[in-house]
Amino acid sequence: ILGGYEAKPHLRPYMASLQLDGQHVCGGFLIAEQWVLSAAHCTEEMDGRVFQVLLGAHSLREPEPHKRLYRVRAQIPHPGSNIHNNKDDLLLLQLEEKAELNAHVRVLPWQREDRDVAADTVCEVAGWGTISHSGRRPDKLYQVERPVISRDVCNHRTRHDGTITEKMMCTDSRKKDTCKGDSGGPLVCSGVAEGVVTAGSRVCGNYKKPAIYTRIAPYAAWIDGVMAS
Ligand SMILES: O=C(O)c1[nH]c2ccc(F)cc2c1NC(=O)[C@H]1C[C@@H]1c1ccccc1
Numbered sequence: 001i002l003g004g005y006e007a008k009p010h011l012r013p014y015m016a017s018l019q020l021d022g023q024h025v026c027g028g029f030l031i032a033e034q035w036v037l038s039a040a041h042c043t044e045e046m047d048g049r050v051f052q053v054l055l056g057a058h059s060l061r062e063p064e065p066h067k068r069l070y071r072v073r074a075q076i077p078h079p080g081s082n083i084h085n086n087k088d089d090l091l092l093l094q095l096e097e098k099a100e101l102n103a104h105v106r107v108l109p110w111q112r113e114d115r116d117v118a119a120d121t122v123c124e125v126a127g128w129g130t131i132s133h134s135g136r137r138p139d140k141l142y143q144v145e146r147p148v149i150s151r152d153v154c155n156h157r158t159r160h161d162g163t164i165t166e167k168m169m170c171t172d173s174r175k176k177d178t179c180k181g182d183s184g185g186p187l188v189c190s191g192v193a194e195g196v197v198t199a200g201s202r203v204c205g206n207y208k209k210p211a212i213y214t215r216i217a218p219y220a221a222w223i224d225g226v227m228a229s
Pocket of ligand 1: 024025026041042043044045046128129130137138179180181182183198199200201
């Protein structure tokens with residue numbers, strides 16, 4: 001998170017850290033007791049390994065009473081996701097067991113109505129991603145508030161030049177922005193997850209390249225189908 005600030009501990013009890021060999025790779029969030037939603041691109045350099053999911057954390061490294069690392073039973077990238085673009089950049093992870101829910105581990109409601117969030121709506125995003133242009137990695141969860149920008153503005157030829165589909169949304173990236181390591185985390189507007197930070201490589205903090213999110217509502221049937229399977 002660039003230009004943000006340390007989150008108040010455990011006020012975002014749905015936040016997940018997707019880890020490989022104890023290292024944070026991407027964000028994610030609890031959408032059901034045994035299911036975490038994240039971004040498909042995050043699985044690109046795993047060569048057969050499987051994530052572990054850290055729940056209930058504020059600090060990645062310090063011991064905390066409600067922190068718990070869960071094994072993953074299944075990792076299901078959206079069938080339309082691919083390495084060439086940001087399309088269908090969603091990943092569902094089934095935990096080995098139901099997460100133990102408490103004040104520090106909670107499910108986040110997600111938007112099922114497929115209607116664009118109005119431009120200028122201020123939403124919030126949190127993560128353990130880089131907090132400086134030099135790539136500094138935080139130990140604690142950071143957050144930032146960002147206004148939604150319209151798809152037309154985001155698709156301007158000087159911005160993302162027509163690549164933002166109706167299943168994506170954008171927020172202003174002037175100074176305050178998401179960055180590497182925040183991908184997979186939720187864009188939360190009025191307490192509801194509306195989008196997932198896309199994990200394609202992207203410059204951060206440059207107003208000419210707004211942040212891109214996969215909208216969740218268009219994928220409700222896929223998410224329900226996978227969780228029911
Ligand atoms: O965050 C992303 O956008 C992104 N997209 C990917 C694609 C493949 C892939 F193998 C990984 C990623 C990845 N995450 C990262 O590189 C994470 C490792 C880096 C990081 C940054 C800050 C703090 C901790 C760790």
